[in-house]
Amino acid sequence: MSSLGHQVATSVLVVGTGGSGLRAAIEVAEAGVAVVAVVKHTADGVHTAVPAGGFAEPPDVAHARDPWERHAADTLLEGHLLADPRTVEVVARHAAQGFHDVARYGTHVDSRGGTASAGSCTGVGVQRALRARAKHLAIPVLPNLCVTRLLVDDGTVFGAYGFDLVDGSRYLVHADSVILATGGHARIWRHTSSRRHENTGDSLRLAVEAGARGRDLELVQFHPFGLIRPEIAAGMLISESAHSEGGVLLNNLGERFMTRYDAARAELSSRDRAALASYTEIKEGRGSQAGGVWLDLSHLPPETILTRLPRVHQTLLDLQKLDITQDPVEVVPTARYCLGGVWVRPEDHSTDVNGLFVIGEAAGGLHGANRLEVNSLLELLVYGRLAGRAAAEYSARLTGQRRSPAAIRAADGEVNGLLSADGGQSVRGLQRLVRHLMTEYAGVVRDEAGLAAGLAQLDEIEARMADISVHVDIGGFQELAYVYDLRSSVLAARATIECALERRESRGCHNRSDHPGTDPDLTATLLWSPSTGVRREPVPPIPTDIAELMYDVAADDKPAE
Known part of the structure; x- marks a missing residue:
């Protein structure tokens, strides 16, 4: 086989069709610029499907007394001062636009105390609306295409190379700019909420091999309520509502151990603290035989579970034949979300490589050392739009298309080998x-x-x-x-x-x-590349007006995804 199997030319190539990838492709198409999206699975696979939660409702829609600066302050506090203040400001300022875009695409959003939500399937609802809009715009999507490397010449991207997972035919995609949107790398842990064969770090590898850098890649969020069994569902998350309705965590001695780690809030503690507590119990020998702890709701009235937690109840009946009105379920801390990612510019998520943009969980900068719950969907809506627009404008400015036969031959030879x-x-x-x-x-x-x-x-x-x-x-x-x-x-x-x-x-x-303590000297970004290793870079200063809003809010009081 040769690289001449299929040749495609477009102005903008989007790799990944989750929420961020679709939002970027939509922006490019609405600007009248040619765009093609590729995805490693079937074209109708659903991503961005969180078990519960929502995204920040913009202040001009819900709470005028809550300016965007408050959202920025909360995000910086939740991130333990490691988030990039410029990135945080962009997301907070553009939150209203993200909300209006979702409404324009047909997603019904309820207003609940400052959070916009489409019920318990917010991520799925947004994804469906984005897919419908992309279909209406007739955005071409190439399914079952594994991108093996980006094509780069003298620090500038000019496309991508890959193959079809079904028949092995090669694809050479010429593009003026490329947007990577394939998620993070949480699948590299044994217990993870990522679906099989996804989130193995594709965007990180493709970007770094092309010449970009990573940032804060040590920062990974673990969720305390991931299932252990069955194997096909290992890592699936139990909805937050399970503990907010009164579920308690128990060790193998039957002790409600969270009271030792957070006496005031117990199971309502932040997710990082609950995950750490569960890990400690397991590591010290007080876990279940399968290596987890127990989430118990059996002390609640059965009618409470059946009316308030019907999906959790039915899911566990289906997966484990377990009735949570009578028995506890084993859970384990589970890799949930990569807070670091590829280093990107806060204005448009461009990278060190000319013409290359990275968005969604694959990009670093917004979250710092913990993630404010409302920001994951907002991030993809805000930066999907901004990066899509920037990629389209970058393409429009070019006076010629780069080509490098040597780069194409190298990509082809690698697959042959x-x-x-x-x-x-x-x-x-x-x-x-x-x-x-x-x-x-x-x-x-x-x-x-x-x-x-x-x-x-x-x-x-x-x-x-x-x-x-x-x-x-x-x-x-x-x-x-x-x-x-x-x-x-x-x-x-x-x-x-x-x-x-x-x-x-x-x-x-x-x-x-x-x-165990926090080092003020490490209030810094850690930049990484294979050639230079790890280097520190100071976090930019927080604007005074936002800093003034931070003093009266304790980071531990904010819920984290």
Whole structure:
């Protein structure tokens, strides 16, 4: 096969069709600029599907007494002062526009105390509205396409190379600008809420290999209520409503242990604190036999569960044949959301590579060391629009199209080489080893010795990757895609561990047992690349008007996603 299998030309290429990718593609199409989106699964796969929650309702719609500055102040506090104040300001200022866009696309949004919500399926509702709008605009979507690398010439992107997972045919996509929107890297942990074969760090790898940098990659949010079983549903999150309605966490002694970690709020504590508490109970031998703790609602009246938590009740009946009106369910801290990502400019999420933009969970800057619940959907709506517009304008300014035959040949040769690989190492076996070491050494709690051991094991895995085998069968070219998943995972794992080693403190979601306190000198961004390793950069100063709103709000009083 050669790279001439399929050639596509467009002004803007969007990689990923979750909420942020679709929002960016819509913006480009509405500007009258040619856009193509590609996705590694079927075109109708649903992303951005959170179990509950919402996004910040803009102050001019709901609460005039709550200016955008209050939203910015809350975000900075929740992020433990590691969020980029300029990025935070952009999201807070543009929140109203994000809300109006969703309404324009047909999503019904309820007003509930300053939060816009489409019921318990907010993410799904927004995703469906975006998909409907993209379909109305006839945005071309190429499904089942695994992008193996971005095509770059002299620091400027000019497209992407990939292959079809079904028939293996190659795709050469020429594009003036590229927007990466494939999510974070939470799948590199054993317990994760990410779907299989997603969130292995594709955007991070593609961007870094093209010449971009990562930022704050040690900052990963763990959710305390992930299911342990069955295997097909491991990591699925139980709705926040389960504990807000009175659910309690128990260890194997039957103790309600959260009262020891947060006497005032117990299970209503912040998610990072609840995850840390559960981790500690498990690590000290007070967990369940399967390695979790128990979320118990059986003390509540059955009618409360059946009327207030019907979806949770039915889901567990379906998955585990478990009746939560009578029995507790095992849960475990679960990798939920990557707070760091690719370094991007706060104005438009452009990167160090000319013409390359990164949005959504793949980008860093907004969240800092913990995430304000309302910001995940807002981020994709705000920066999907801004990056889409910037990519379209970048394309319009170009007077010619770059091409590099050498870059195309290298991408083609790489895939050819992998297809002929017939070594003794299993790609999926190595992937499992990555998830194991990240859970063991770089999970909820880290320390110097464990992180160093994790790096040593990662070195061994990388050495074994030179002897992998790739087999194509009647099921298609999925195993070839697994190779790239593994490469992304290994790069993301190395970046996470190296940054975690550098951050010798405990702050927000980042817990170092050997450095339990917060170090003021580490109120800094950690930038990472394979060539330079980790470098510190000061966090820009917080504007005075926002800083003045922060003094009377305790970060621990704000709910985190």
